[in-house]
Amino acid sequence: xxxxxxxxxxxxxxxxxxxxxxxxxxxxxxxxxxxxxxxxxxxxxxxxxxxxxxxxxxxxxxxxxxxxxxxxxxxxxxxxxxxxxxxxxxxxxxxxxxxxxxxxxxxxxxxxxxxxxxxxxxxxxxxxxxxxxxxxxxxxxxxxxxxxxxxxxxxxxxxxxxxxxxxxxxxxxxxxxxxxxxxxxxxxxxxxxxxxxxxxxxxxxxxxxxxxxxxxxxxxxxxxxxxxxxxxxxxxxxxxxxxxxxxxxxxxxxxxxxxxxxxxxxxxxxxxxxxxxxxxxxxxxxxxxxxxxxxxxxxxxxxxxxxxxxxxxxxxxxxxxxxxxxxxxxxxxxxxxx
Numbered sequence: 001x002x003x004x005x006x007x008x009x010x011x012x013x014x015x016x017x018x019x020x021x022x023x024x025x026x027x028x029x030x031x032x033x034x035x036x037x038x039x040x041x042x043x044x045x046x047x048x049x050x051x052x053x054x055x056x057x058x059x060x061x062x063x064x065x066x067x068x069x070x071x072x073x074x075x076x077x078x079x080x081x082x083x084x085x086x087x088x089x090x091x092x093x094x095x096x097x098x099x100x101x102x103x104x105x106x107x108x109x110x111x112x113x114x115x116x117x118x119x120x121x122x123x124x125x126x127x128x129x130x131x132x133x134x135x136x137x138x139x140x141x142x143x144x145x146x147x148x149x150x151x152x153x154x155x156x157x158x159x160x161x162x163x164x165x166x167x168x169x170x171x172x173x174x175x176x177x178x179x180x181x182x183x184x185x186x187x188x189x190x191x192x193x194x195x196x197x198x199x200x201x202x203x204x205x206x207x208x209x210x211x212x213x214x215x216x217x218x219x220x221x222x223x224x225x226x227x228x229x230x231x232x233x234x235x236x237x238x239x240x241x242x243x244x245x246x247x248x249x250x251x252x253x254x255x256x257x258x259x260x261x262x263x264x265x266x267x268x269x270x271x272x273x274x275x276x277x278x279x280x281x282x283x284x285x286x287x288x289x290x291x292x293x294x295x296x297x298x299x300x301x302x303x304x305x306x307x308x309x310x311x312x313x314x315x316x317x318x319x320x321x322x323x324x325x326x327x328x329x330x331x332x333x334x335x336x337x338x
Contacts (some may be wrong), residue, residue: 016178027065055222055252056256056278057252057277058250059275062074062273064078065077065169065245065250067126071168071245073165076139077127078142079139080142107258128164131162133158136151136158136161167240169240171249171250174246180235181231182218187295187296188266189266191234201261201265202262203236204262206237209239209271209275210258210334211258211271211273216237216259217236217237217244217258218233218240218256218258219232219233219248219253219274220233220254220290228294230287232291233247233289236332244277245277254275254283255284256274256277257270257272257274257287258271258273259271266300267301268300268301269301269302269304270303271304272284272287273333278334279333279334281329281331284305284333285322285328288303288321298319300317301317302317305331305332306331307330311335
């Protein structure tokens, strides 16, 4: 949940100086936590998972991917791990408690402690030696990507799918990451050129999973600099090979999503769509404000967001959206992504 404090004028504001919509003194306790909801607008605050300053970890579905020595796709690993446990194919496993996290619930401010299981190394070794028949059985039982009857029984198909699964995702080291760092010059987006110097960043001709044609992916790191803001990285999605977790080796990020950038480096569209990180609206707004801090030209840029419960997006001019606090509370950064 967002946390507020009183500014010099005695007005409740969040960390960005925004006032909670229609909030009254009795709605917020002495520590700045919302304790009472007295308006329909404030009810929408319950859908925001945490303050914008809280970085996003990999979603539970992809958590195993980070700890897999080969960094194979996390959604497949999760299904395989459930099969592995259910059939008692391995020994003891370790349960790693996360730090207490404030999650949206009917009791505002109620902390919940989540836990994630970290499999033993034996599980990943078992994955290394999977045969196509076992792989097919596990995936079918897990119901990944649809009903159990949606999968073919063709052995050639499953051999091909197993081969795809065994190919690791790219996880960039610090040297490789430099190629994906985004620079801002004259309001336009640039990156390092393979020939030396810088070139315009462009997503023209590329396709992403969620937003479609002429789209790439971006992440904003969690380490802040007073001079340059948060580090920004961008690339082209290749499902099963290069995704949001690739940029920072599965580490926490301030925000992540997809965007459209023209051939001249002009930012055209920003979204918070990332199945790996599932950023909330607070993360997306923080990223947009950092783009403005970096003096990115937002005059032609739009933000794509989702009304509560909606699956189709709506678009707002980026500069208008950044300054309209009500929209931050009434919309989601993305629908539920798998």
